[in-house]
Amino acid sequence: MKAAAFDYHRPASVSEAVSYLDQYGGTARVLAGGQSLVPMLNMRLWRPAALIDINAIEELGQVRLDGDSTVLGALVRYAQIERGPVVAERLPLLAYIVRHIGDRQVRNRGTIGGSLVQGDPTGEMPLACLVLDAVVHVTGPAGTREIPLADLYEGSYATALDLEELLTEIIFPRSPQYFAFAECCRRHNDFAVVSAVATGDRGPDGRWCDVRLALGGVADTPVRAERAAELLSGTELSDADIRDAAEAAMQVVDPPSDVRASAEYRRHLVPVYVEKVLTGLRAAATDEREQR
Numbered sequence: 228m229k230a231a232a233f234d235y236h237r238p239a240s241v242s243e244a245v246s247y248l249d250q251y252g253g254t255a256r257v258l259a260g261g262q263s264l265v266p267m268l269n270m271r272l273w274r275p276a277a278l279i280d281i282n283a284i285e286e287l288g289q290v291r292l293d294g295d296s297t298v299l300g301a302l303v304r305y306a307q308i309e310r311g312p313v314v315a316e317r318l319p320l321l322a323y324i325v326r327h328i329g330d331r332q333v334r335n336r337g338t339i340g341g342s343l344v345q346g347d348p349t350g351e352m353p354l355a356c357l358v359l360d361a362v363v364h365v366t367g368p369a370g371t372r373e374i375p376l377a378d379l380y381e382g383s384y385a386t387a388l389d390l391e392e393l394l395t396e397i398i399f400p401r402s403p404q405y406f407a408f409a410e411c412c413r414r415h416n417d418f419a420v421v422s423a424v425a426t427g428d429r430g431p432d433g434r435w436c437d438v439r440l441a442l443g444g445v446a447d448t449p450v451r452a453e454r455a456a457e458l459l460s461g462t463e464l465s466d467a468d469i470r471d472a473a474e475a476a477m478q479v480v481d482p483p484s485d486v487r488a489s490a491e492y493r494r495h496l497v498p499v500y501v502e503k504v505l506t507g508l509r510a511a512a513t514d515e516r517e518q519r
């Protein structure tokens with residue numbers, strides 16, 4: 228099938244894009260990398276009155292530093308995240324996790340902003356941004372506002388953005404020193420059945436602080452396992468600590484059954500993947516110490 232007819236606009240600035248979105252009163256859609264939008268149009272699941280193509284807005288494609296924070300424009304592509312030196316140094320989790328998304332063609336076009344607004348509950352980018360405490364900036368006819376990632380999702384594929392709003396940038400505070408990520412996929416680089424990510428810092432005495440744990444594919448949005456992470460604060464991430472955290476992580480799990488897996492199978496996977504990433508986190512710090 229081919230898409231239904233639509234108007235097409237290619238603004239050169241954020242204000243021009245927002246003015247088009249306002250003009251169409253919620254019936255237009257933003258076109259970024261098109262990797263999710265175009266298939267939806269071709270299947271006629273969406274029939275927007277217009278596409279507002281943001282690919283000519285140069286400022287949205289920039290990576291910049293703001294003190295300890297790293298700011299990625301909404302149009303920064305997966306390929307830039309994968310290969311850029313600033314992201315590699317300041318946000319190594321993003322540079323690592325992006326390699327698990329789709330294939331080379333998808334990563335050449337897909338954007339971080341598009342991925343966040345698409346809001347796939349198994350998406351790697353929403354999961355990474357959640358665990359890194361990212362904040363998004365959105366601009367609409369009423370002005371600009373900030374939304375912490377933790378408040379961005381209202382459900383599966385549903386964000387807190389109004390249809391006249393444009394996501395413009397994603398702000399990352401200093402990221403913890405260590406991370407580990409793992410996901411269960413039916414095929415290499417397919418959408419995840421269940422994914423888990425852990426980050427944290429380790430003090431000179433071997434005790435961990437600022438441990439964070441997030442899960443994908445286990446609810447209608449990516450979730451932080453706060454209680455499980457709290458249990459690990461001040462510990463050395465012993466096997467027993469990790470087992471306790473894996474059990475506590477089940478508190479935030481309410482998985483769906485879909486074409487990829489049953490809820491029961493996803494529940495079975497959660498403690499397995501939590502233990503995997505926490506063991507990986509511990510190993511990341513130990514390996515680094517041994518290399519010194």
Ligand SMILES: Cc1cc2nc3c(=O)[nH]c(=O)nc-3n(C[C@H](O)[C@H](O)[C@H](O)COP(=O)(O)OP(=O)(O)OC[C@H]3O[C@@H](n4cnc5c(N)ncnc54)[C@H](O)[C@@H]3O)c2cc1C
Nearest residue numbers: 257259260261262263264329337338340341342344350394
């Ligand atoms: C073969 C294939 C494999 C894939 N595999 C994976 C995978 O393993 N993991 C994964 O996470 N994803 C995967 N994807 C999806 C991919 O990550 C998409 O690129 C991403 O979901 C959307 O990014 P985009 O820039 O292409 O956005 P688009 O497709 O252009 O837009 C997606 C949605 O976001 C809206 N939008 C885009 N940018 C903005 C903005 N700045 N402000 C407001 N609204 C905006 C659009 O209107 C649309 O509703 C895959 C896609 C394909 C085709």
